[in-house]
Amino acid sequence: MDADRIKEKLNILADAAKYDVSCASSGSNRKNSNKGLGDASNGICHSYTEDGRCVSLLKILLTNHCIFDCAYCVSRKSNDIKRAAFSVQEVVDLTINFYRRNYIEGLFLSSGIFKNADYTMERLVLVAKKLRTEQNFNGYIHLKTIPGASDDLMRLAGLYADRLSVNLEMPTEAGLKLLAPDKSRQDMINPMRFLKNELIQYAEEKKLFKSTPLFAPAGQSTQVIIGATRENDVQILHTADHFYKNYNLKRVYYSGYVPVLADKRLPDLNTAVPMVRENRLYQADWLLRFYGFNVNEIVDQQNPMLDLDIDPKLSWAIRNLHAFPVDINTAPLQMILRVPGIGRLSAQKIVGARKFARLNWEQLKIIGVATNRARYFITCNSNDFERRDLTGTRIKQFILAGSHSKYLRNKPGQLSIF
Amino acid sequence: MTRLIYDGTFEGLLTAIFEIYAHKLTRVSLQRGENNTSAMFENVIIVKTDEVRAGRVLKGLQKKLSPSGIGRLYIAHLAEIAGDENTLAGFIKYAFDSPVNIEKNFGNKYVQRVSEIVGMMRREKHRMEAFVRFQRLKDDIYYAGIEPDFNVLPLLNRHFKNRYADQKWMIFDSKRKYGLYYDLHDTQFVTIDFSEAHNPANVVSSFNAGEDLYQRLWQNYYHSANIPARKNTPLHLRHIPKRYWKHLTEKF
Numbered sequence: 001m002d003a004d005r006i007k008e009k010l011n012i013l014a015d016a017a018k019y020d021v022s023c024a025s026s027g028s029n030r031k032n033s034n035k036g037l038g039d040a041s042n043g044i045c046h047s048y049t050e051d052g053r054c055v056s057l058l059k060i061l062l063t064n065h066c067i068f069d070c071a072y073c074v075s076r077k078s079n080d081i082k083r084a085a086f087s088v089q090e091v092v093d094l095t096i097n098f099y100r101r102n103y104i105e106g107l108f109l110s111s112g113i114f115k116n117a118d119y120t121m122e123r124l125v126l127v128a129k130k131l132r133t134e135q136n137f138n139g140y141i142h143l144k145t146i147p148g149a150s151d152d153l154m155r156l157a158g159l160y161a162d163r164l165s166v167n168l169e170m171p172t173e174a175g176l177k178l179l180a181p182d183k184s185r186q187d188m189i190n191p192m193r194f195l196k197n198e199l200i201q202y203a204e205e206k207k208l209f210k211s212t213p214l215f216a217p218a219g220q221s222t223q224v225i226i227g228a229t230r231e232n233d234v235q236i237l238h239t240a241d242h243f244y245k246n247y248n249l250k251r252v253y254y255s256g257y258v259p260v261l262a263d264k265r266l267p268d269l270n271t272a273v274p275m276v277r278e279n280r281l282y283q284a285d286w287l288l289r290f291y292g293f294n295v296n297e298i299v300d301q302q303n304p305m306l307d308l309d310i311d312p313k314l315s316w317a318i319r320n321l322h323a324f325p326v327d328i329n330t331a332p333l334q335m336i337l338r339v340p341g342i343g344r345l346s347a348q349k350i351v352g353a354r355k356f357a358r359l360n361w362e363q364l365k366i367i368g369v370a371t372n373r374a375r376y377f378i379t380c381n382s383n384d385f386e387r388r389d390l391t392g393t394r395i396k397q398f399i400l401a402g403s404h405s406k407y408l409r410n411k412p413g414q415l416s417i418f
Numbered sequence: 419m420t421r422l423i424y425d426g427t428f429e430g431l432l433t434a435i436f437e438i439y440a441h442k443l444t445r446v447s448l449q450r451g452e453n454n455t456s457a458m459f460e461n462v463i464i465v466k467t468d469e470v471r472a473g474r475v476l477k478g479l480q481k482k483l484s485p486s487g488i489g490r491l492y493i494a495h496l497a498e499i500a501g502d503e504n505t506l507a508g509f510i511k512y513a514f515d516s517p518v519n520i521e522k523n524f525g526n527k528y529v530q531r532v533s534e535i536v537g538m539m540r541r542e543k544h545r546m547e548a549f550v551r552f553q554r555l556k557d558d559i560y561y562a563g564i565e566p567d568f569n570v571l572p573l574l575n576r577h578f579k580n581r582y583a584d585q586k587w588m589i590f591d592s593k594r595k596y597g598l599y600y601d602l603h604d605t606q607f608v609t610i611d612f613s614e615a616h617n618p619a620n621v622v623s624s625f626n627a628g629e630d631l632y633q634r635l636w637q638n639y640y641h642s643a644n645i646p647a648r649k650n651t652p653l654h655l656r657h658i659p660k661r662y663w664k665h666l667t668e669k670f
Contacts, residue, residue: 051648
């Protein structure tokens with residue numbers, strides 16, 4: 001192996017792949033039952049880049065040659081950059097050697113499109129096949145499926161990979177048309193529908209035959225770029241909700257657009273990456289999946305954008321003060337989950353602990369409730385509670401004033417309200 | 419006040435609990451190790467670890483706690499946090515005194531503190547699963563040095579054995595001077611003196627050919643994956659605190 005050449009390729013093809021945000025390596029159930037290498041069960045972030053994102057997989061492109069010309073993509077045809085391509089064996093060697101040293105949980109392989117969709121997809125599948133069959137590798141493999149690839153290749157991909165994903169790129173079809181004129185939404189949706197049906201079928205078979213092989217055990221995900229086009233958060237979250245409901249996606253990732261190209265259709269090169277908005281979208285996404293919120297409760301036409309100052313749960317609570325205060329000692333779990341300052345873990349602990357005794361502020365704090373936020377929305381086993389009839393705006397002001405830094409709040413010696 | 423000093427093992431802790439009940443002691447303080455800084459006017463009992471007595475306490479606990487509850491007690495004990503021996507004793511006493519299982523009563527300070535310690539241990543264990551960096555040596559052993567805050571090596575066994583079934587490996591805790599070694603069949607704890615191997619020059623000279631290449635490729639990859647436009651140092655440091663850096667290949 002030519003060390004310098006491989007280093008250069010890795011630099012080019014890792015650099016080009018870094019805008020793909022999925023880094024999940026959990027949700028699979030592949031076991032090392034063959035005395036081989038690796039297993040894929042719990043996701044582990046092995047490192048973090050200086051921007052704070054997790055590194056759990058070797059995330060690379062097979063090639064950055066591409067026949068398409070999508071405005072937001074560094075690898076687009078008309079962009080004058082260095083091009084490179086890995087051989088199948090090179091990717092296999094890198095993956096195995098990184099995995100053996102515990103650098104990574106597995107491989108995330110995407111690619112620019114050379115020649116056509118099937119030609120490219122076939123090579124991605126070949127990498128996964130070699131890893132599984134020749135190297136006895138049970139680590140995590142995430143393949144980015146190429147829009148337009150044939151069903152047969154998709155099926156093979158599902159047999160070797162843990163997760164498959166097709167990027168939607170833009171939250172709406174109009175946005176896609178504007179920035180990626182060569183791509184069609186339908187080419188992205190078809191493989192998703194195919195995978196969804198295959199996943200259901202394999203799950204059914206698994207019930208009957210224990211020997212049914214694994215098929216993409218970590219399911220499928222997708223990614224949308226935000227801030228490159230003018231979609232608002234209502235459109236973005238409705239898109240996400242639609243794909244969760246109709247295509248059984250495990251995750252929708254939101255990627256704040258990083259300006260890398262000058263193009264009159266795109267935000268200016270000096271535009272900041274919308275990191276706070278991206279974070280709020282993830283929080284909203286969490287509320288949809290784990291907190292029992294309906295998408296219309298989080299955003300609607302009166303509130304088309306998520307509040308950037310405060311998280312979406314607090315924002316909902318302030319718009320729905322009539323639902324509060326909630327009595328911690330009697331309210332159902334679903335309602336406790338809706339209280340700002342109470343996470344899933346704390347909510348479950350509350351429901352477990354209140355069987356022993358009615359809980360007071362001190363105990364709620366021990367359990368891990370952020371009482372500085374929750375105090376406006378709950379009562380507990382204490383005569384102390386927020387008696388003032390505060391408006392939403394006032395509550396927001398108080399909370400913002402009290403949370404400049406979460407480290408400051410924990411300063412020893414600082415007086416507590418209760 | 420009676421102070422009980424035990425040897426720091428889990429059996430030792432359970433033996434100490436036996437002594438408390440056997441002598442009907444009420445005001446007690448537990449301490450591990452040989453630190454005999456006994457205050458005046460204080461009784462001191464040196465607990466001699468006794469498997470039979472420890473076994474009896476364990477059996478009693480099994481009637482009061484779930485298997486996972488006992489597992490959590492063991493994990494909390496491995497944290498070796500000075501002062502928290504008394505949390506464990508308080509937890510055990512509370513479990514014995516209560517007619518019902520108390521594991522979920524997070525309003526109780528002992529239950530909560532044990533839960534907190536277990537959380538800290540789990541986090542450290544998880545970090546070690548993430549931050550171990552093997553280096554392939556000439557004799558084809560994959561070697562990794564770690565210095566965790568807590569004694570989590572015993573908790574790492576299963577994870578690494580499942581994961582690296584087809585390569586020999588050793589994880590060495592240089593803070594506590596012992597390691598875990600897997601020989602393709604079983605794992606065992608070893609206490610070889612690795613001071614020689616810790617000399618960087620010795621380690622490099624014992625590398626397998628190719629080790630250096632993959633270390634450099636990983637460093638390259640790590641830097642290529644960064645997006646400078648999103649730089650966020652506080653977040654970065656929260657994820658990988660500096661104290662772990664010296665064992666991380668990408669941070670060498």
